[in-house]
Amino acid sequence: MFRWFENRLNPFPEGKPEQPPEGLIRFCLHYSRGAWPYILSAGALMMLIAITEVWLFSFIGNIVDWLTAQSRETFLEKEFWSLTGMAAVVLIGLPLLVILHSLVTFQSLLGNYPMRIRWLVHQYLLNQSVTFYQDEFAGRIATKVMQTALAVRECVIKLFDVLNYVTVYFIGTVVIVGAADWRLAMPLMVWLAFYVLLLRYFVPRLGAVAELQADARSVMTGRIVDSYTNIQTVKLFSHAKRESRFAKEGMSDFLGTVHRQMRLVTKLYTCLYLINSLLLFSVGFLAIKLWLDAAITVGAIAVALSLVLRLWGMSQWIMWEISSLFENIGTVQDGIKTVSVPQQIQDAPDAKPLVVSQGEVHFDHVDFHYSADKPVLRDFDLRIAAGEKIGLVGRSGAGKSTLVNVLLRFYEVSGGAIRIDGQNIAEVTQDSLREQIGMVTQDTSLLHRSIRGNIAYGREDATEEMIEEAAERAEADTFIGDLSDAKGRRGYDTHVGERGVKLSGGQRQRIAIARVMLKDAPILILDEATSALDSEVEAAIQENLYRLMEGKTVIAIAHRLSTIAAMDRLIVMDEGRIIEQGSHDELLARKGLYAQLWQRQSGGFLQD
Numbered sequence: 001m002f003r004w005f006e007n008r009l010n011p012f013p014e015g016k017p018e019q020p021p022e023g024l025i026r027f028c029l030h031y032s033r034g035a036w037p038y039i040l041s042a043g044a045l046m047m048l049i050a051i052t053e054v055w056l057f058s059f060i061g062n063i064v065d066w067l068t069a070q071s072r073e074t075f076l077e078k079e080f081w082s083l084t085g086m087a088a089v090v091l092i093g094l095p096l097l098v099i100l101h102s103l104v105t106f107q108s109l110l111g112n113y114p115m116r117i118r119w120l121v122h123q124y125l126l127n128q129s130v131t132f133y134q135d136e137f138a139g140r141i142a143t144k145v146m147q148t149a150l151a152v153r154e155c156v157i158k159l160f161d162v163l164n165y166v167t168v169y170f171i172g173t174v175v176i177v178g179a180a181d182w183r184l185a186m187p188l189m190v191w192l193a194f195y196v197l198l199l200r201y202f203v204p205r206l207g208a209v210a211e212l213q214a215d216a217r218s219v220m221t222g223r224i225v226d227s228y229t230n231i232q233t234v235k236l237f238s239h240a241k242r243e244s245r246f247a248k249e250g251m252s253d254f255l256g257t258v259h260r261q262m263r264l265v266t267k268l269y270t271c272l273y274l275i276n277s278l279l280l281f282s283v284g285f286l287a288i289k290l291w292l293d294a295a296i297t298v299g300a301i302a303v304a305l306s307l308v309l310r311l312w313g314m315s316q317w318i319m320w321e322i323s324s325l326f327e328n329i330g331t332v333q334d335g336i337k338t339v340s341v342p343q344q345i346q347d348a349p350d351a352k353p354l355v356v357s358q359g360e361v362h363f364d365h366v367d368f369h370y371s372a373d374k375p376v377l378r379d380f381d382l383r384i385a386a387g388e389k390i391g392l393v394g395r396s397g398a399g400k401s402t403l404v405n406v407l408l409r410f411y412e413v414s415g416g417a418i419r420i421d422g423q424n425i426a427e428v429t430q431d432s433l434r435e436q437i438g439m440v441t442q443d444t445s446l447l448h449r450s451i452r453g454n455i456a457y458g459r460e461d462a463t464e465e466m467i468e469e470a471a472e473r474a475e476a477d478t479f480i481g482d483l484s485d486a487k488g489r490r491g492y493d494t495h496v497g498e499r500g501v502k503l504s505g506g507q508r509q510r511i512a513i514a515r516v517m518l519k520d521a522p523i524l525i526l527d528e529a530t531s532a533l534d535s536e537v538e539a540a541i542q543e544n545l546y547r548l549m550e551g552k553t554v555i556a557i558a559h560r561l562s563t564i565a566a567m568d569r570l571i572v573m574d575e576g577r578i579i580e581q582g583s584h585d586e587l588l589a590r591k592g593l594y595a596q597l598w599q600r601q602s603g604g605f606l607q608d
Contacts, residue, residue, distance in 0.1 A: 005107035011115040017124040022340045031117045038108045043160040045101035050165045054172030064299035117149035129344040130410045139225025143218040148335030151328040158325045173307045180300035187282035202268045210330030213257035220250035353432035358386035359522045359553035367415030377576040389554035391564030394573035438521035442528030444512040446500030452492040458519035474514035526556040
């Protein structure tokens with residue numbers, strides 16, 4: 001039974017995620033698609049529960065009147081069927097409603113609904129541009145994904161479940177009390193007016209504080225996660241105290257919002273208690289006066305006072321629920337600022353998969369700038385023949401890495417076009433483009449998974465034999481067998497830690513090279529691919545790198561010019577333009593910038 005209800009709402013819907021709208025209501029409606037049948041069912045069941053509970057209070061008043069007016073000898077005979085009906089409601093009807101409501105709410109909604117939101121948001125954010133992640137703390141983004149999903153759930157369910165229950169309950173109370181004597185309902189209406197005024201004053205203020213609190217919480221979490229992520233740098237510079245101060249600032253800002261919230265809560269609680277006390281006194285005083293005037297029965301007094309006491313307790317619960325609702329609204333509004341950001345790099349509506357038959361790459365008069373006043377590539381024109389191996393040379397800031405980034409469509413060019421086998425990469429799908437390009441970077445980042453999982457990242461359908469062969473070709477098998485982690489996993493099952501911190505730079509680089517070897521893409525980019533390796537290891541895998549480059553179009557970037565001197569052609573860049581090109585010997589003979597850079601190298605490294 002539990003599993004049946006748990007499987008009603010799919011937490012991982014298929015399909016391409018859309019950009020969520022920025023308005024609060026539209027945002028919640030967007031992420032509630034598919035969940036409405038269960039949200040409305042829970043609301044309807046809660047309405048029936050509220051009606052039944054109010055009716056039970058009314059029935060208790062009838063019992064008091066029956067016991068007062070009837071004799072013990074004839075009581076059961078006269079009221080047998082009424083009491084039997086009440087027993088059926090208490091023992092069967094109401095429990096069934098509560099059980100069904102619990103199954104819909106707890107099994108179908110509370111787990112699957114926020115997970116569905118997390119899944120859709122995560123899929124959308126995975127397609128955000130590199131710039132988006134460069135501008136945010138990773139921990140801050142993750143926190144907002146978690147917080148926003150739960151806040152949307154609470155907003156929607158409270159509106160359609162809790163407030164529905166409260167509304168039905170209060171209306172039922174006024175009707176039942178007013179049926180005994182309309183004057184008994186007057187204190188309830190006055191109380192309601194004051195109660196609404198309290199809500200109108202305090203709740204928006206609590207919501208505003210909650211929005212500030214949600215942002216402060218994500219900043220605080222982001223700062224802490226940033227310290228943990230870069231713990232080696234923190235220790236290297238002996239800045240534990242500095243990081244503590246940095247985190248303390250975030251914690252203090254968050255605590256400040258908590259203090260503001262708690263001050264409002266204390267004021268709210270005090271005012272609420274006062275109006276509840278006045279309500280109980282007014283109804284009790286009026287009920288006794290009406291009884292003395294023979295206007296109402298003892299049962300009516302019992303019902304009125306019982307319902308008032310019930311409202312006393314409920315009013316505090318309602319206030320917390322509504323306050324929580326507005327806190328969650330603040331959290332959702334804060335999350336919208338991150339989640340609803342448009343994707344800067346998107347596939348064209350009619351984008352087709354890239355088909356690479358040869359591997360020719362053409363930078364066709366490309367312009368690019370990060371900001372309008374700082375052009376990086378200017379009228380850059382370069383044709384790389386299929387299977388040609390070129391090396392990019394230039395001072396830092398010449399535009400070499402930017403050239404690679406626009407080829408991978410991490411950024412869109414502002415002018416010109418980039419074509420692979422005649423296909424404009426802006427008109428093909430991003431996934432198909434990057435599937436055809438293998439890249440080894442200088443700053444290798446591994447996933448916090450097993451060695452096997454990191455190598456297999458290069459090819460989803462890789463077999464164990466293919467993974468081990470790639471590791472052997474990258475000279476990584478020499479150390480993998482000796483690896484182990486804190487949970488006793490060894491060899492290829494060893495987990496490498498966040499960003500691969502448990503491995504040395506050279507070990508990480510060889511895993512990365514194995515991953516690209518396994519991918520076996522027709523276009524290969526090497527961005528300082530061997531810079532983290534010592535000379536002995538570099539020499540050992542250099543032959544395998546050349547083997548990897550066979551039959552591929554290769555773009556290699558290296559400050560250590562000796563590593564790219566044997567390329568078919570060297571492209572010398574300066575200020576986003578090509579100023580020289582040719583073989584190593586031809587460029588030395590020209591005695592231009594390349595010759596100067598070659599002469600300036602000390603210890604194999606380039607000096608700016």
